[in-house]
Amino acid sequence: MVALSGGAVKTVAGDGILTVDFRTDFAALPYSNTTGDTAIGFEVDILSEAATRSELVMEPAESLGEFSPAALHHLWLAEKGDVDVVAQGLFPGLYAYLEAYADDEQFRGIDAARAQSPALFTDPYYLEDFGFAVNVELHPEIRSLADLEAGMTVATYEDAAADLWVVENLVPNGIDVSRVTNGSVLSPLSAAALAGNVVGVIHSLPVIEVLAADIPEIEIVDVIDADVPVAFAVDPSNESLHEALNEALAGMVADGTYQTIYDRWFTNPAGSVVP
Template identity: 25%
Template sequence: MFASRRSSPVTVRRSTRVALAGAAALSLLSLASCANNSSTATSAPAASGVSLVNPGKLTVCTHLAYKPFQYKDTSGKIVGFDVDLMDVVAKKLNVTQEIVDIEFGQITSGAVFAAKKCDAGAAAITITDKRKESTAFADPYFKSTQALLVKADSGITKMEDLKGKVLAVQTDTTGKDYADKNASAMGYTTKVFDDLPSSANAVLGGTVGGAINDNGVMYDFAKDNPTTKVVQEFQTGEEYGFNLGKDNTALLTAMNDALKAAKADGTYNTIYKKWFGVDAPKS
């Protein structure tokens, strides 16, 4: 786990087809802020025969920022672990990856696929039974769990210490689900934020007692902001998966094949080590 990621393998983390008609689909198209995408959605075959919404591109929806999985670097380019893995998929399809930044719930609900906004979602998405009702998932590519971030000098060491305090959570996440489930028993109240940076920065600014989210991003935030620290993890058995429309079976097969090949030839481990500093867990 990230608490000892410099000396042991890392296990880290971040949750029925949606039918949109006419005006609803058009409304969704206006919600996205596209990082690198301004073309109109059309259908075009990739080299493998996979149908894509934009010619010559694997259009991927994400929700920024979620460092180190997907975020903008100092030059404004979207980078991260998920980005590099989806580049592997795009290479298999003989196309380039184009990224669309959009609200997380639109990805997990499948709305972006019904509206032909994206081909796939790559946003550190935990695979859950509820999410599988709306979208298909490629094979799991990452193990995760939840973690509690607090101010380093707060004296808080566990969730129970938040009694009477406010816990920051991110909307539409499994961390929020976990926090809501335990709020009554532990005596804290939750405050919902739209993204990870906002919730973590609330801890940094002292406006909340703590924040809960995937351990990978929490350890990364604490590394960049040493006045905060991760004090507790929760083994929730979560795994990340790239998602896509339920009817997109050709792309699903291509994604699974690309991920399997990347693990077999060492590409996955190289990418993992680039972002987390250690070899990928043997599993």
């Protein structure tokens, strides 16, 4: 149920409160994370500023910091109208992913019928590249994607944009894919470090940079210039909020606020910045 907010934009809670679900179950700065009970990160700062420009006050959902198994499960919160916005490093192609893999036994049988009431995605606030990370102690021969051969296995996060990229670009060449559940205690990088049959991991570059920093034997040996749009998912019944957030994002890009926030969290090439 959408209630009237204190301003012109409607929200779930009303009273000018923008309720947001952030992914905070693993230390994947600079997207979003927690310090104590406080949400921090690039998505948090971008959405907080967008909320202010829409005359709203952003508040994390009560699920802040709790484990949830997959981005698509978080997306469900927006689809049902339980929250106003889901900020999970989501890509609009998630619905295509859902349709393509809903019957996969690794995918936990999420019902494709949910896409009949899809969330509204904002304009992108980030263009995501992927990193290819390798355990160079186990596989010193792998120094780039060009070194992969048929029969080798790479790991990806389930329901992530990189998974679709691997399926479309590497699987046809005989490369196998091992999907790791989002939010797993063992990240794909540590899984690669422990299992010699996985030669490396392909995942979001900013996330994989953080994870690789804590594992000395893991190196990012290649970067995939994918430019996958990353966007916020909005309650599908709230078109006014969707429009307000898009207007706010455009204004932030135009006046330089977006760039200031980006520089606070990222050291990636400027190609990942929304133009």
